[in-house]
Amino acid sequence: MSRAFLEDIDATWREQGFNSRSEFLRYAARDAVKHPAFSREGVKQIAASEHELRSGDAQLVSREEVVEMIDRDEDGE
Incomplete structure (x- = not known):
């Protein structure tokens, strides 16, 4: 670890x-x-995202933006 x-x-x-x-x-x-x-992959993605947020390498997005991203993924865009 x-x-x-x-x-x-x-x-x-x-x-x-x-x-x-x-x-x-x-x-x-x-x-x-x-x-x-x-899944383990899901946990790894969450951990990586947390690390990026804490290190300043990522930006927070709103709930609405997340919903839009999910909708786009489901629609195949």
């Missing part, structure tokens, strides 16, 4: 109000088992 990823994990568990890294990782593991349809 890279130091940068571990730092992201530590920031996340603190921001989300978990008491410890271990508690957060247990929660994440249970969630992964309960929702197996959420």
